[in-house]
Structure formats: C-alpha cells, structure tokens
Amino acid sequence: MKESKAKILKLMGKTIVYTFAGFGIIFILMLCVVLGLMSPKSKLSNVPAKTILSLDFNLSYAEMRQDDLFAEFTNQSVYSVFDLVRAINVAATDNRVKAIVANLNETNLGLAQIQDISEALRYFESKGKKTYVFSSGMGSFGQGTKEYYLATLFDEIWLQPHADIGMTGINIETPFFKNIFEKVGIEPEFYTRYEYKTAVASLLNADFTPTYKEELEKLGGGLYQELVKGIAFHRGLEDSSVENDINQAPVFASTALEDRLIDKIGYRHELQQMLQKEYDNAEFYDMTDYMAHILDSDSEDFPQIAFMVLEGVIESGESSNNPLNDAIIGSETVLKQIEELKKQKNLKGLVVRINSPGGSYTASDEIRAALLGLKAEKNIPIVISMSDYAASGGYFVSLAGDCILADPATITGSIGVLGGKMVVKSLMDKLDINWGEIKFGENAGILSMNHKFSQSEREVFEKSLDEVYHDFTSKVSEVRKIDAAEMDQIARGRIWLGRNAVDVKLIDELGGLQKAILKAKELADIAPNKPFALQYYPKRETFQEKLTKFIESGGNLPMLKILGNMDELKVLYRLQHNTVLLPMVIKM
Numbered sequence: 001m002k003e004s005k006a007k008i009l010k011l012m013g014k015t016i017v018y019t020f021a022g023f024g025i026i027f028i029l030m031l032c033v034v035l036g037l038m039s040p041k042s043k044l045s046n047v048p049a050k051t052i053l054s055l056d057f058n059l060s061y062a063e064m065r066q067d068d069l070f071a072e073f074t075n076q077s078v079y080s081v082f083d084l085v086r087a088i089n090v091a092a093t094d095n096r097v098k099a100i101v102a103n104l105n106e107t108n109l110g111l112a113q114i115q116d117i118s119e120a121l122r123y124f125e126s127k128g129k130k131t132y133v134f135s136s137g138m139g140s141f142g143q144g145t146k147e148y149y150l151a152t153l154f155d156e157i158w159l160q161p162h163a164d165i166g167m168t169g170i171n172i173e174t175p176f177f178k179n180i181f182e183k184v185g186i187e188p189e190f191y192t193r194y195e196y197k198t199a200v201a202s203l204l205n206a207d208f209t210p211t212y213k214e215e216l217e218k219l220g221g222g223l224y225q226e227l228v229k230g231i232a233f234h235r236g237l238e239d240s241s242v243e244n245d246i247n248q249a250p251v252f253a254s255t256a257l258e259d260r261l262i263d264k265i266g267y268r269h270e271l272q273q274m275l276q277k278e279y280d281n282a283e284f285y286d287m288t289d290y291m292a293h294i295l296d297s298d299s300e301d302f303p304q305i306a307f308m309v310l311e312g313v314i315e316s317g318e319s320s321n322n323p324l325n326d327a328i329i330g331s332e333t334v335l336k337q338i339e340e341l342k343k344q345k346n347l348k349g350l351v352v353r354i355n356s357p358g359g360s361y362t363a364s365d366e367i368r369a370a371l372l373g374l375k376a377e378k379n380i381p382i383v384i385s386m387s388d389y390a391a392s393g394g395y396f397v398s399l400a401g402d403c404i405l406a407d408p409a410t411i412t413g414s415i416g417v418l419g420g421k422m423v424v425k426s427l428m429d430k431l432d433i434n435w436g437e438i439k440f441g442e443n444a445g446i447l448s449m450n451h452k453f454s455q456s457e458r459e460v461f462e463k464s465l466d467e468v469y470h471d472f473t474s475k476v477s478e479v480r481k482i483d484a485a486e487m488d489q490i491a492r493g494r495i496w497l498g499r500n501a502v503d504v505k506l507i508d509e510l511g512g513l514q515k516a517i518l519k520a521k522e523l524a525d526i527a528p529n530k531p532f533a534l535q536y537y538p539k540r541e542t543f544q545e546k547l548t549k550f551i552e553s554g555g556n557l558p559m560l561k562i563l564g565n566m567d568e569l570k571v572l573y574r575l576q577h578n579t580v581l582l583p584m585v586i587k588m
Contacts, residue, residue: 047094047096047097047285047290048096048282048283048285049096050096050098050279050280050281050282050283051094051096051097051098051282051283051284051285052097052098052099052100052101052275052279052282052283052284052285053091053097053099053100053101053284053285053286053287053290054101054102054103054284054285054286054287055084055100055101055102055103055287056102056103056287056288057102057103057104057105057107057109057147057150058103058104058105058106058107059288060108061079061080061081061084061107061108061109061113062080062081062108062311063080063081063082063113063309063311063353063355063387064080064309064312064321064327064538065078065079065080065083065309065536066078066079066321079288079291079292080309081109081113081117081387081513082307082309082353082513082536083291083294084117084291085116085117085119085120085512085513085514086291086294086534087287087290087291087294088100088117088120088121088123088124089120089123089124089514090290090294091124091290092120092123092124092126092127092129093127097129098129098279098282099129099130099131099132099275099278099279099282100121100124100129100132100287101132101133101134101271101272101275102131102132102133102134102154103133103134103135103268104133104134104135104138104147104150104151105135105136105137105138105139105147106138106139106140106144106147107146107147107150109146109150110146110387110388110409111146111149111223111226111227111388111407111409111588112386112387112388112406112407112408112409112410112411112512113387113388113407114146114150114153114409115407115408115409115512116387116407116512116513116514117150117153118512119511119512119513119514119515120513120514121153121154123514125155130155130156131153131154131156132154132155132156132157132158132271132275133150133151133154133156133158134158134159134160134268134271135147135151135157135158135159135160135163135165136160136268137159137160137163137164137165137166138151138164138165138166138167139165139166139167139168139250140166141164141166141250142166142168142249142250143166143168143171143587143588144165144166144167144168144249144250145166145167145168145169145170145227145246145588146227146588147165147166147167148165148166148167148231148261149227149230149231152230152231152234152235153234156263156264157261157262157263157264158262158263158264158265158266158271159253159256159257159262159264159265160253160265160266160267160268161253161265161266161267162252162253163252163253164249164250164251164252164253164256165249165250165256165261165262166249166250167231167246167249167250167251168246168249168250169224169227169246169247169249169588170220170223170224170227170586170587170588171587171588172216172219172220172586173587174202174208174216175202176201176202176205176206176207177202177203178203178204178205178206179206181203184427184430185424185425185426185427185428185429185430186422186423186424186426186427187422187424187425187426187452188200188203188204188420188421188422188423189420189421189422189423189452189453190203190204190418190419190420190421191418191419191420191461191462191465192416192417192418192465192493193416193417193418193465193466193468193469193492193493194416194469194492194493195493196211196215196416196492196493196494196495197414197416197418197492197493198211198215198493199418200418203422215494215495218495219411219495219497220586222497222499222500223409223497223586223588226408226409226497226499227588228242228243228246235261237259237260241259245259245261253265272284301346302346302531302532303346303348303524303526303530303532303533304344304346304347304348304532304533304534304535305348305349305350305351305517305520305521305524305526305532305534305535306341306344306347306349306350306351306535306537307350307351307353307517307534307535307537308337308341308350308351308352308353308537308538309353309355309536309537309538310329310334310352310353310354310355310356310367310394310397311327311329311353311354311355311356311387312326312327312328312329312355312356313326313327313328313329313356313357313358313359314328314331314356314358314359314360314363314364314367314393314394314397315328315329315330315331315359315360315363316330316331316332316360316362316363316366317330317331317332317333318330318332318333319333319334319538326357329356329367330363331360331363331366331367333538334367334370335366335367335370337537337538338370338371338373338374340537340539341374341378341537342374342377342378344535346533347378347380348380348524348525348526348532349380349381349382349383349520349521349523349524349526350371350374350375350380350381350383350520351382351383351384351385351513351516351517351520352382352383352384352385352397352398352400352401353385353387353513353516354384354385354387354389354390354394354397354398355387355388355389355390355394356389356390356391356393356394356397357389357391357392357394357414358391358392358393358394358395358396358414359392359393359394360393361393361396361417361468361472363393364393364394364396364397365396367397367400368396368397368399368400369400371397371400372400375400375402380524381402381403381520381523381524382400382401382402382520383401383402383403383404383405383516383517383519383520383523384398384400384401384403384404384405384516385405385406385512385513385516386398386404386405386406386407386412386498386507387407387410388409388410388411389410389411389412390410390411390412391411391412391413391414391495392414392415392416394412395412395413395414395415395476395506396472396475396476398412399475399476399479399480402523403508403509403519403523404506404507404508404509405507405508405509405510405511405512405515405516405519406498406501406502406507406510406511407498407510407511407512408497408498408499408510409497409498409499410497410498410501411495411496411497411498412495412496412497412498412501412506412507413490413494413495413496413501413506414493414494414495415472415473415476415490415491415492415493415494416469416472416491416492416493417465417468417469417472418465419461419464419465420461421447421448421449423449423450423451423452424449424450425450425451425452428450435450437450437451442456443456443457443460445457446460446461472491473487473488473491476490476491476506480505480506481505482504482505486504490504490505490506498510517534
C-alpha cells in the first residue's frame, strides 16, 4: 500500500512539474509574440530628417551579440561593440544625424574597447558633427576612471549638480588561497613554463611573488599611463594636473568645472533643451533602434568580408555563455562556423575579433589550424583584431592572421604554459577517508588527486610542459620572424600591452575594429570605392534554436545574468586551463 501511495505521489509530482514546464513554454511563446508586436517595424529610412542619436553607455556591451530569449530583459545590450562602432560610422555619413548625445554613469567596456569607440567617434567628428555626454555621477565614489576616460572622447561633458567623478585610478586585485588550502588539507602541485607564467601563483602562494608583482606593476602602470595621457590629450591638460585630480578624487562637479575636467554643470533636461535649440528642434532617436536597422548583408552580389567573434576562455567542445563564469569559445562550434565560411561563394576576407585570456592549448591549436585551412582553401587574407585580451591561447590563435592589430591598452602575450593538479590527501586523512589504489602501468595514477606526482610521473608531466612550450614559442618565432634569443625575452609567460607588443613584434599595428576591417579590404584587393558586404559570425539564432537552448539549460533566467557580474568568481574558472592569462580583477 505504501509503495502504491509512493508511486501515485511520484506520478503526481511529475505531472505537476511537466504541467508547469508546459505553461512556462506557452508563456514564453506568448511573450515573444507580444514582444514581436511591440517591436518597431520602422526601417533606417524612417529616421527623422533632423536626428540626435541617444546612446546609453550604462547598457552592457560585449564583443559577442547577446542572442537568447531573455536578453531584452537585462541591462545587457543585445548588440555588440562591433554593432556600436559600425552604427557610429554609419551615422557619420548619414545627413539626417546631426549629433550624438550619450548617457554615462558606469560602463562594462574595457579600456581597449573604449579606444575602439574612440576611433569611431573621431570619424564622426571629422564629418563636422558634435558629440555630447551627460553623467549624473561617474563610478560609485571611485572606480569611475575609465568612465571619465570615455567621457573625454566627447566634445562636451555635462555633469549633474553635486555629482562627482570617481576617477580614483587603477586597482588590481588577485586572490591567494595557500593559507586556506593548508587549513583544509589541499596541496596544489603545479608547474609552469616559465617564471612569468603566474596564473597559478594564486594557488601556490599567500601573497605576491616578485615576478608576479613585477608583471602586475608593469601592467597596471601601463594602463594608468594610457588613462592619464589619454585624458590629458583629450581635455588639453597637463599629465600632472590629471594625476593631481586622480589623487584628490572623487572630484565633485564644482571642482571638475574649475579644473576643466567638464564643460557644463546641469541637468539632463537642460542639455536636451539646449540640443533641441542648437539643432532646430531635432528629434532624439535611440541608438539601439538605429543599430537594429543596420543589418548584415547576405548579398552575394558584393565581395564579402566576414567578421568572426571569439570571446571567452578557449575549450574543446561547444561554445557557451554561462554568466557564472567566463564565456566559452568551444573549438567544435568555431570549426563549424569555419566550415560555413568555406561555403560562402564570394568570401574575400576574414576579420577575427579575439577577446580571450586563453585556455586549452589543444583547443587553441585546433582553431588556429582550422583558420589556416580556411585561408588556404579560400585563398583569402585573415586579419586579427584584438580586443581587451588576446593572451596565451588567445594569442596562439592570432598566429593564423596575415596581420595582427591591437589597441594600445590590449593585454596580449603571456606566451607560456602551466599544468598540475590539486592534491587532497591531507583533507581525506582529516575526514578519515582512505583511498585504496590498484594500477597497471607505472604512471597510470598520474592525475590522481590522492597523492603527489611520483618521480617518474613528474618527469613525464614536466616533459609534456616542455613540449607544449617549445611548440608554442617555435610557432610564434616562425610566424613573427623572431629569433630564439629574442623570443626567450618576449615569452616565458610575460604579458604585454598592445602599445609595447608592437615594439617586440608580437603584433603588426596599433588599431581597432575600423582599421582591421579596412586592412582586410585592402589585403583582399577590394578597390577603395567598391562596395562590400560585412557578415557577422556567429549568425543570429532562430527563435526555435533560442527556445531549444533555453529548455536545455534548464531555464537559465536573467537572475544568472546578475550573478554573472561577479568578476571575482569568474576569474577563478581560468585556473583549470594550461595556456591562460593570470586570474585578476582590474578596477579603474
């Protein structure tokens, strides 16, 4: 009888679960229909004759377009940095667009991405058009330095009365776990090639090692100089004046005006009224709507330049965008996209946009080799455009390019390798758990977490690290034409900013998205005045694909997007990879 009741209760439970799941899917379908009816049907041709484009930097822009069912319900833009840059460029030559006004309190954009946007804004202003930015406060009592750097790219900066600019400089944080590991009985056993490959220093030490500190001081100092000199240049100030304001920050509105950090103190509605008067009652038009109507062209009548985005940690398998850790560049997914590109009849060139701290060496090598195969089969040039990061495995992928471009603030290099395991024997002893072991083969237990490497196991493991490091450095040396002695000074895990990477020949030129696309067009021998189609990859998913992905993810709701902003948790995910940039959180 009890078994019968249990079966009935179990059946009822399943029925309830499936019923709610069914209602959930119906709700999603109805919601999407409603959203579809609410979506603007206008085309770019419906932009008002006198338009001021409104841009909100408080939205979160990523390199990869956000293409899931709930993207519209988060503070993340469904459009990418690429879309934003392209929209500004299109607006520059659109006679109806008279100006751009931006709203800026905080932004997720990295420094290199901001430098990309700088190129586009300079082009917009070169057409005789002005740009304005309004803020009700940059940063939250600090950490508004990059926000202010972004604001200085605009012709006129407005700050709300009694607000402040939190341009407090740069703070780099990294976690250290040695003490807690010792307490619980976990012993990390990792080896690196070489001393500057410090991604696992967080596991092995209780504080900075000399080489770890040296690298971070070099990195932080370089980024700091990019900020100071950039702000000084755009505002016509001395470097010392900018540094003084940083050291006194947060800078309140009245002081900011006195120090020429801003142009006006006023409220948003006052700026809007001024703009309408200045531009003869021009209408405000949302930049997101403007981006929505600049569609990718599938026309085969024009020569095509493909634009492929690789964002996240590189792994084998499928790509994913789990907000609780770094996005995943899955080698299988990328290889499928490359096969799609091979089918394009009029493909003349490819721009690969990389925003990655690295990851699996074998997966990175697989993607690199597939890109070389595409280049050979289609006889097309490949241009690499580095975003905030293209380091370690991310740099390895870049070797497939005929030309590598990076922004001055791009973090690259980190040519090295690491590997090891977490040994939990002491923890097992504390828990009074004894593991028996029977093995056939001297090194069969090499990855066991219940004991440290034996002498023979360590020799084999260290040999594998040497093999990977030799392969990595020899390929860089061959492709970039760097001799062995010079290569040793560049590699060993060292990290470089783009501004310095060009000096050591790791990249070819400084420049962002615009320059990369123009370079691809040039290398593809497309005449300057000849039109061409620009096709974004990965292509947008169909509604059915989005719905399937949502169901398979178990209902990955927007709350995960909020949790995904916890950068301190994301960086720890990188520690399982062998060619990856050190885990750190840069706040500016």
